[in-house]
Structure formats: C-alpha cells, structure tokens
Amino acid sequence: TAEVSSICCIGAGYVGGPTAAVMAYYNPHLTVTVVDRDQARIDRWNSENLPLYEPGLLQMLQSARDGSTEDMEHQQMATVSPQSERRRPNLLFSTDVAKNIGAADMILIAVNTPTKKRGLGAGRATDVTALEAVTKQIAIHAKAGAILVEKSTVPCRTADLIRETLKTYRPGVHFEVLSNPEFLSAGTAISDLVSPSRVLIGSQPTTEGLRAATALERVYSWVDPCKIMHTNTYSSELAKLVANAMLAQRISSINSISAICEKTGADIHEISNAIGADARIGSKYLKAGVGFGGSCFGKDIRSLAYLAETLGLPEVAEYWQQVLKINEWQGTRFARKVVKRLNGTLSGKKITVLGYAFKPGTDDTRESPALEGIRILLDDAPAEVAIFDPFCCPTVVREEVGRLCGSEVLKCNDGSVEVYENAYEACDRSHAIIIMTDCDEFRQSAKAGYEVSNLENRLDWPKIVYNLEKPRWVFDGRGIVDLDVMEKVGVRVEGIGRVGWGGL
Ligand code: NAD
Ligand code: UDX
Incomplete structure (x- = not known):
C-alpha cells in the first residue's frame, strides 16, 4: 500500500475544514494542511473565530491544530480518541496552495461545485471552474504518484476529466484519482x-x-471497516448525487401530499407516522414543511437532471426536475397563503419571520426557503418584515437580504426589512408570525400544555401571542406549534398538511 504521511485538502469550506480536522484528530502521525485561496477564510480558521459554526468543531481544532489535550466534549470522540498526552499539532491552514500541494502524498479536492450561472447549461449544469483550476495546479505542483481524492460533489465521470487534465499538463506521470x-x-x-x-x-x-483506495481507507482509521464501501469511480460519483436526490424526493413527495391533506381533513403528520412505520419506507425525511433548502439538494438534483438530459434521457431529467418544481411550489403556496389569509393585503402590517437559515442548528443560509418567502411578502409592501433566527448573526442576515433582494428593502434605507437579535422584539405588535425552521426554540411543549413553557431557551408563546395584533395569526411552516392549543386561546393557526383556521 502507498504510504501516506501528509495530506493537503484544497478548499477550507463547510466540507474541507471539518473533514480535515477529523482526519488530523484521529491520525496524529499524519500532517493535514488545508489550503484555500481565500486569505480571510484561512485567517479565521487559524483563530478562535471560525468561519462556520459546527458543534464539536472548535474542540477538535484545539486538539489537532493547537495540540491542546483538554477533554473533548464529544462523548464519542472521547472514547475513540487516541490522545491522552500533549499532542503534536498536525492540522494547518494556509493560503500557500502550490507549496502544500507539492508536499502532499494525498490531495483532497473539496472546492465548491455550484450550479452554472451563465452559458451552456446555465441554471442546471455543475460549474466545474474551481475544480478545473485546482486540477491544473495539482498537475503542475503535485509529487509524482500523489493520490488525488474528489471530496467535492461532481457530475458522473468527472474523474476522467481530472485524469485528462493531469495528462495534458503533466504527460508521462501517473496519478490515481479516487x-x-x-x-x-x-x-x-x-x-x-x-x-x-x-x-x-x-x-x-x-x-x-485498489492500492490507492486502500491507502485512503487507512486514513479513515477511526471508522469501522465494515462501513467502508468500495465501488468503481463512476458509481461513487453518481451515488452522491442520487443520495441527495432521493432524500429531496421524499420531501417533495410528502409535501405534495400535504396539499391534499389541507383540502380533505387528513393530517400530514399522521400520514408520515403511518407510512414511516413501514420499515420498507422508513420514517426519516418525511417531515412536510415549506420545502428543502441548503447548498446541496437543489444543486445536486439540477446536476443529476442535467446529466440525464445530456445523456439523451429527457424523461429521466423531467422526473427529477419535478422534485424541484414541487419544492418551489410548496414554498410559494405557503407564502401566498399568508397574504391571502391577511385579506390579500400586507399594507400597514408587520409580519414576523421566525427562522432564516435553511434549517435549525446552523447559520448556513444558502438557498434558504425563508428568503424566497420574504421576497413574496415584500411584493405586497408590508409595513415591516421582521426576521429572527437564533443561529444567525443579524448583521450578516441584513447584509445578505440587502445583497439578494436589493439594499432598498432594508429598514435602514427606508425599506421594511429589519433583523432582530431578540424574538420578542421581532414578534411585538406583529400581525402574523411565520415559522420557517423547526428550531427547538420555536417549538411548543405540546403535551405539557399552553401555559407551560418550561424548557430553557424555548419561546414563551403566551407572551408572544399576547402581544400580537388581532386577529392573531401564526403560520406554522414546519408543524411545530400545537394547533389546537393555540386555537383555544384565540390564535388563528394555518399550518402545512392539515386543515387550517376556520375549517374546510
Ligand atoms: P464552500 O464554498 O464552503 O468551500 C469551498 C472552498 O473552496 C472555498 O473556501 C473557496 O475559497 C475554495 N476554493 C475555490 N476555488 C479554489 C481554488 N482555485 N484554490 C483554492 N481554494 C479554492 O463549499 P462546501 O460547502 O465546503 O462544498 C464543497 C464541496 O462539497 C461541494 O462540491 C459540495 O457540493 C460538497 N458537499 C457539501 C456539503 C455541505 O453540507 N456543505 C455536504 C456534502 C458535500
Ligand atoms: C444534505 C444531506 O442530508 C447530506 O447528506 C449531504 O451531504 C448534504 O445535503 P443538509 O443540506 O445539511 O444535508 O441538510 P438536511 O438536514 O438534509 O436538510 C435539507 C433540507 O431539507 C432542510 O431545508 C430541511 O429543513 C429539509 N427537510 C429535511 C425537510 O423539509 N423535511 C425533512 O423531513 C427533512
């Protein structure tokens, strides 16, 4: 087996940073260097103020990057951790891409692969510009025989494209691509x-x-060997797209049924439970809501559909496109329902959006359904759109909404969007609350009853509801408030996948 003692990970993003940290943490004998062309990002990786928030990440960095031996918070890590004495720091972050490529036995490619914005395949095809650029750098600087690993999500047969590029810039030198x-x-x-x-x-x-694959398997030293699956390169590339497409397809499927529920009296949560109990279906990814967001599902389905189209399989492409269509439709119909229920006008009204990231527990706002909802609300010229997300920094959200919707929409520029640090201020004197993420903070302790709001950090719903403008409206886009309890205290609730206020 090829000996690997140094790894270079190109791309210090959501995947590259955490992956490299875990690899370094569990392999004290390896040196793992994460490189990126973005100096500001690398500076943050070298500080306590990391560029992204992930539970357990900082502790892992303190160990691998700084050599700290303080007990890891993470239970699992503590049990598997090989460290008990002061360790040699073996995780580095640098902008010197060429030098670190040149020093590595194994090179991980973890750059972004977004959807193309213009030209051939715009809006659907994968933009491999970053991947192409780093492949060229690898061809020029890598040690002969270094092992290349695609960690980025790529269209099927990208490994061939990488091999071709390597041959062009480095003829006669062999590299394995995994x-x-x-x-x-x-x-x-x-x-x-x-x-x-x-x-x-x-x-x-x-x-x-196979030798290269075994070398990579050894890097995953902390993983149970029976969880490591070997396939051909194309299957592995395609399996990633298919995994995300299948998960997203379940969400669109259940969301399509939620619309039937709203018109019949069936309840989507009861349906999810009933069908999820069948082990052949399983219970995960059956939560109806305002639709999926995030940096991966949308782009990966678009990439899969485009792949099918370019392979001359339009029916397959159309099948997967439909998953995206339902997703978009679900978000739009929810936001339009808000406007309709408020008598078709938002003029003079304050509307509060609870949850701005694409899901709870993260400050990642990429392709968040909340943003599309806010756009629709803004079309109806409300007095104010108040935003609160416990995981997002208000300044960052304000900048982002300004960038994506136009800075004139912000309150500081006489527009109507304001982002709050405090949920109660965001909801004060509001005409409607719209719940966009299933944060525990927003959840009602359903069975405990309306008066009891005993869990730490949970919103005090009685207080919130009391300060709403009448008629008090709550639009629950994630099925987390207790509709019956709310209605008993005079709150009008419109959810997803069950009959809303006023009946059928
Ligand atoms: P990201 O945008 O957070 O990070 C990518 C990094 O690559 C950026 O910091 C960028 O500066 C850097 N980069 C781009 N071109 C470069 C170059 N020429 N030289 C050096 N650095 C360069 O992206 P991400 O979310 O980490 O995603 C990376 C890949 O992993 C994508 O293919 C994505 O589909 C896949 N993926 C992402 C997730 C996720 O949850 N974010 C999960 C699984 C897979
Ligand atoms: C996803 C995949 O889960 C992960 O394996 C892959 O590597 C990257 O893409 P992520 O985008 O982080 O991960 O989020 P995930 O938890 O899967 O949720 C995606 C979206 O689906 C969120 O907007 C979430 O709210 C929504 N969702 C999820 C539902 O609407 N219903 C569900 O039942 C589950």
Missing part, C-alpha cells in the same frame, strides 16, 4: 464525520487503483 464523496449534513458535521453511515471509496479496478 472518488470519496462526503455525506455530512450542516449542523451535525462533526458527529456525521466521526460516525458516518458509510464511507464510499470509488477507484479504478486496477492494482494501482
């Missing part, structure tokens, strides 16, 4: 990396290919 897609979710990145459902390694079915 596919090792990442399945972590935002908000649980560290625990997903520490205890993955599986680690997929795609390689060429040659002696060199």
